[in-house]
Amino acid sequence: MARPRTYKSEGIILKGIPLGEADRIVTIYTLGSGKLRLVAKGVRRSRSRMSGYLEPLTYVSISVAEGRNIDTITEVEIIQSFREIREDLLLVSKGLYFAEIVDKFTVDRSPGSAEFKLLFDGLGRLKASYTTDLALRYFEMQMLKITGFGPEIYQCVECHTELEVDSHGFSNLKGGILGSECRSKSSEPSAAISVGAIKLLRYLQNESYDRVMGLNIPEVLLVDVEKLLGSYIRYVLDKKIKSKEFIGLISS
Ligand SMILES: [Zn+2]
Structure with missing residues (x-):
């Protein structure tokens, strides 16, 4: 039998x-090949040496043997364990949320160095327990931007005029802010968005992580923006999944 090819x-x-x-x-987001799904054999046995190395949020180097249907991990070495995260329940939940976002926004074997960097930096910054939910919103907005779904938050998505400082609407369907005038004429649903929320979205999209984390945001505004981005992300992912199915249909 020929020896399997390895990489x-x-x-x-x-x-x-x-x-x-x-x-x-194991689902792993790699630097060179994007997201890979690989088999790790025997890792759920207690004497497996590999098992602890393949926990979520661990940065590893792996050797892989190609298989007919799925490739198999043959060796693992830890590059960075991000142990500080694992030792803090609150940070673990935030780190796992980052991982989930990356998983949902990416497809298998499609290289994405920006996605990798966002995840690596995101985990690296999750060191202090004072890391607030603002870090999650920053991560969401940056992922939307990287994958081409960054919302339009400077111009009205309908008439393309610059938005005045006022409360407006946010349209998932149109992918951004609907000016108050166009909103009143529109029959499509849109969520009300305050001046403060628009400002925060702009910060999340265009400012550095450190500047964003230095902001003192009222809790009520954070909750508003969490709901708004959450609803938009659900809409985008649903669209993505449908378009992926569509691609699958036409290429089969
Ligand atoms: Zn308009």
Whole structure:
């Protein structure tokens, strides 16, 4: 029997799901090849040396053997364990949320160095327990921007005139802010958005992480923006999934 072809890669573990009795399918976001789904054999047995190395949010270097349907991890080495995150429940939940966002916004084997950098930097910054939910909003907005779904927040999505300082509407369908006048004429649903929320969205889209984290944002505004971005992301991901299915249909 011919020996399987092997290759090396490095990346951050996004998640793992059990396979059979002792194996696991590991999803890893790699620097060179984007998202990969690989089998790790025997890792759910207690004496497996690999097991602890393949936990979510670990940055590892791996050797992989090509398989007919799915490739298999043969060796793992830790590059960065991000242990500070794992030791703090609040940080773990934030880190896992980053991983989930990356997983949902990306497709298999499509290289994305910006996505990798966003995740790596995001985890690296999650060191202090004072990291607020603003970090999550920053991550969401940056991921939208990288993947081409950054919302239009300077001009009205309908008439393209610059928005006046006022409360307006946010349209998921149109991908951004609908000026108050166009909103009143529109029959499509849009969520009300305050001046403060528009400002915060602009900060999240265009300012550095440090500047954003230095802002003192009232809780009520944070909640508003969380709802707004959450609803927009659900809309975008749904559209993405449908278009992916469509691509699958026409290429089969
Ligand atoms: Zn308008």
